[in-house]
Amino acid sequence: MTTDTILYGMPGSLYTAKVRSYLRKQRIPFEERSPAHPHFREHVVSTIGRWIIPVLQTPDGTLVQDGSMIIDHFESLRDHRSSEPREQGPSALPPDPLLRVLAHLFELFGGEGLLRPAMHYRWNFDADNLEFLRRDFTSSLAPEASATEQAEVFAFASSRMRSATKAFGVNAETIPLIEQATREFLSRFNQHLAATPYLLGTTPSHGDYGLLGPLYAHLGRDPYPSAMLKQIAPRVWRWTERMNAPDEDAAEYLGKAPQWVEPEALAPLLAFIAEDYLPEIQAHVAFTNAWLADRPELLAGTSGVKKPGIRSIGVTPMQWRGLSVDVMVMPYRLLLLQRFQDAASALEPEQSARLRALLQSTGLEALLDLRCRRRVIHQGYSEVWGPDSESVSFVSPTIPKEIIMSDLDHNFQTAVANSKTLSNRPDNATMLKLYALYKQGSVGDAPEEGPDDMVGMFKHKAWAENHGMSQDDAKKAYVALVESLQD
Numbered sequence: 430m431t432t433d434t435i436l437y438g439m440p441g442s443l444y445t446a447k448v449r450s451y452l453r454k455q456r457i458p459f460e461e462r463s464p465a466h467p468h469f470r471e472h473v474v475s476t477i478g479r480w481i482i483p484v485l486q487t488p489d490g491t492l493v494q495d496g497s498m499i500i501d502h503f504e505s506l507r508d509h510r511s512s513e514p515r516e517q518g519p520s521a522l523p524p525d526p527l528l529r530v531l532a533h534l535f536e537l538f539g540g541e542g543l544l545r546p547a548m549h550y551r552w553n554f555d556a557d558n559l560e561f562l563r564r565d566f567t568s569s570l571a572p573e574a575s576a577t578e579q580a581e582v583f584a585f586a587s588s589r590m591r592s593a594t595k596a597f598g599v600n601a602e603t604i605p606l607i608e609q610a611t612r613e614f615l616s617r618f619n620q621h622l623a624a625t626p627y628l629l630g631t632t633p634s635h636g637d638y639g640l641l642g643p644l645y646a647h648l649g650r651d652p653y654p655s656a657m658l659k660q661i662a663p664r665v666w667r668w669t670e671r672m673n674a675p676d677e678d679a680a681e682y683l684g685k686a687p688q689w690v691e692p693e694a695l696a697p698l699l700a701f702i703a704e705d706y707l708p709e710i711q712a713h714v715a716f717t718n719a720w721l722a723d724r725p726e727l728l729a730g731t732s733g734v735k736k737p738g739i740r741s742i743g744v745t746p747m748q749w750r751g752l753s754v755d756v757m758v759m760p761y762r763l764l765l766l767q768r769f770q771d772a773a774s775a776l777e778p779e780q781s782a783r784l785r786a787l788l789q790s791t792g793l794e795a796l797l798d799l800r801c802r803r804r805v806i807h808q809g810y811s812e813v814w815g816p817d818s819e820s821v822s823f824v825s826p827t828i829p830k831e832i833i834m835s836d837l838d839h840n841f842q843t844a845v846a847n848s849k850t851l852s853n854r855p856d857n858a859t860m861l862k863l864y865a866l867y868k869q870g871s872v873g874d875a876p877e878e879g880p881d882d883m884v885g886m887f888k889h890k891a892w893a894e895n896h897g898m899s900q901d902d903a904k905k906a907y908v909a910l911v912e913s914l915q916d
C-alpha cells in the first residue's frame with residue numbers, strides 16, 4: 430500500500446496506539462512502518478536525535494514526534510485542510526470548553542498516570558506474557574535478524590523496559606497496591622462506559638486517546654492482563670476495540686447514549702485520579718521547582734539534560750497509598766499538566782466555578798493551582814524550559830534571540846488552538862492563507878514538488894507563495910491573522 434502519511438510505531442507501543450487510533454478515527458489514510466524500516470534507522474533517528482516512537486512523517490516529509498503533538502498537528506489542519514468540505518472524523522477537542530479541560534486531564538492521567546499498571550502487567554507475568562512479547566518485539570524491531578540476534582535485541586529491549594518499570598515505582602512493596610488500584614480503576618471505568626461509548630460521549634477525545642495507550646497496547650493485548658480485562662471490565666475491553674475502529678462502533682448503546690456526558694458524571698473517575706495520581710504530579714512539581722531554583726543559569730530554550738534521549742531530571746520520593754515510593758521526574762508530564770491548566774484558565778467564570786466545584790468535591794482541586802516556575806515547551810522533537818517566572822534573567826539582552834523566540838512559539842501554539850474555536854468559519858481564501866502561514870511557520874519553505882490531487886495542489890501553491898518568508902515572520906503573521914478573526 431502506498432500513502433503519503435507514515436506512522437513509525439509498533440503494535441505493543443503505548444504511545445503508538447494512541448496515534449493509530451486517532452488517525453483511524455480521523456479517516457486519515459496512513460501506512461504504519463516498524464522501526465526496523467531502513468528509513469527509520471537511517472533518517473528518522475538522526476533527525477529526531479534519539480530512538481523513539483511514535484514518529485509521524487507527513488506527506489511533505491516533516492517529522493512530528495510525540496503522541497499529543499501528532500494529534501495537535503492534525504487538529505490544526507482540520508479546518509484548513511481544504512477549500513472544499515471533505516469528510517473528516519471528529520475533533521479530539523470537545524466543543525464544550527469544560528469538557529475540553531477534562532479531556533486534557535484524562536490525556537495526562539491516561540498517558541502518564543497509568544504507566545505503573547501498564548508496565549507491571551507487561552513485565553511481571555513472564556509465564557503468560559514472555560513468549561508473546563518476544564515475538565511481538567522482535568517481529569517489529571528485528572524481523573530479518575538471525576535467531577541469536579533477535580534474542581539479543583529482545584534481551585536489550587526488555588531489560589531496558591524492566592528498569593523503566595522500577596523507575597515508575599513498581600516494586601515488591603507497591604505491587605499489591607498497584608493491582609488493587611488497577612482493579613478499582615477498571616471497575617469505575619467499566620461502570621462509566623455503561624452509559625456512554627467513549628469517555629465524554631459519542632465521540633472520542635484527547636481523554637480517550639490518552640487512556641487507550643496503556644489500556645489497549647499493554648492491558649488489552651498482553652496475554653495476562655487482556656484476559657483479566659475481559660473478565661473484570663468487559664466494557665473497557667470493548668472500548669479498546671471500539672477505539673481502533675474507524676467508525677463509532679457503538680451498536681450496543683442502541684443510539685441512546687448522550688452526545689456529551691455531564692462533567693459531573695466523571696466524578697468517580699476523578700476521585701480515583703485524586704487518590705492515585707495527584708500525589709505523583711505534586712511531587713513532580715515540587716522536585717522540578719527545587720531543581721530549577723538550583724539552576725538559575727539554565728537558558729530558556731534548553732532542556733538542562735545532557736542528551737535528548739534523557740527524559741528524566743531526577744528521582745523524587747512521593748507518598749502513595751501510605752507508602753513512600755521513589756519515582757523518576759519527567760518534564761513531559763508538566764507539559765501535559767499545562768495543557769489542562771491552560772484550558773482551565775480559558776473558561777468563562779461560570780464554567781470555571783463549575784469545574785472548581787467538581788474538582789473540589791473529588792479531591793482534585795489542587796491540580797488547578799499547581800505551578801512550575803518555568804513552562805515546559807515542546808520545541809523541535811523534545812521538551813525545553815521557557816523563561817523563569819521568578820527571575821529577571823529572561824529579559825537579559827545576553828540571551829540569544831532565537832531562545833527568546835520560545836515566547837513566539839507559545840503565541841503561535843495558542844493561535845493554532847484558537848483558530849479551531851473561531852465562532853465564524855473564515856472564507857476559503859482566508860482558510861488557505863491560514864494553512865499557508867501555518868506551514869511556513871512550522872516547517873519553512875514548501876518543497877518544490879507538491880501532491881497531485883486537486884486540493885493538495887491548491888494548498889501547496891498557497892504555501893509556496895510564502896517562499897523566502899522566515900519561519901518567525903510567518904508565525905507572527907499567523908498569530909496576527911488569527912487575532913483578526915477572533916470576535
Ligand SMILES: N[C@@H](CCC(=O)N[C@@H](CS)C(=O)NCC(=O)O)C(=O)O
Binds near residue numbers: 494
Ligand atoms: N511522550 C512521548 C513518549 C514516547 C515513548 O515513550 N515511546 C516509547 C515506546 S511506547 C519509546 O520509544 N521508548 C523507547 C525508549 O525509551 O528507549 C510520546 O507521547 O510520543
